[in-house]
Amino acid sequence: MKRGRSKETLKDRLELVLAYDRAQIPPGKVDALRNDLLEVVRRYFPAGNSSVEIEQRGDMVVLMANIPLDEPPATGGRTR
């Protein structure tokens, strides 16, 4: 932890913790949800660098899932 800029750390922590507070969901539960979601997604796609985050967008708190489809699905669906 860099000394002298601890308020930057605090600001980041506060933004995150307030987003969870407003969404009324504990952060650890989003971790569990993220793992479950990715497990399901991986059953269909070999999704590699996926991320699931809580984000504040204006007045709304949204659950953001970023799932890059590295390779086309094995069967069915459209190919890029």
Place this chain on the structure above:
Amino acid sequence: MNAKVIVVTSGKGGVGKTTTTANIGAALAKLGEKVAVIDVDVGLRNLDVVMGLESRVVFDLVDVLEGKCRMSQALIRDKRVENLYLLPASQTRDKDALDPEVFRGVVRDLVEQEGFTRILIDSPAGIESGFRTAAAPAEGALVVVNPEVSSVRDADRIIGLLEAQQVNEIRLVINRLRPKMVASGNMLSEADILDILGVKPIGIIPEDEGIIVSTNVGEPAVLGKTKAGEAFMATARRLKGEDVPYPKFEEDRGFLAALRRLFGGA
């Protein structure tokens, strides 16, 4: 202190209950105890952020009391200190979700079943149901007091209520003391506070900007090197029964202070 279950309280808000709970909890764990710190401020959870464990909250105290999860699922293990655990408050419920008798049972289980040697309960401010629930399982209390009028008055009120609840082992943690102001006679000293409240201090914590920095990054001060951190560490040692002398905080090494010392002043 003989008490295994200790409530940290103050009456007045903003005097440093949560900081005291986090630091003395971490200090006791560093000294080899198995410690659980419990946040009872339902709806206004803060011990998790002060300890830097907020991202790991899944279940909370109310979930445990309502049987929605096992104790082991709600306890968050602090990875920086061995044998330190946090039981977070619920952020989405209100105080009525806590039943003092059920809470007493949960705390008893922590000691008797889970082998915790010390439980610190971070009480909400005020003297209403939240405080009474927090104090229900306690055998001892740390009353956090700042050397100023409203805090001392509220501490006196809280001490009376604790005694009425059969919390027998009560000690003061005098927080945010400014040695220079005490030396110049413009702030109550620990001796003054002892005179007024008739309760012995177990710790004196100097005002320290280091506390703000350590709270910013979510790392209890006793894990770093600050004056307040050292004072919290010494407090934990006294709590365990060690005879730790209070340091002289007046490190005013300026020219005037030297003169004052020379002529036998404060």
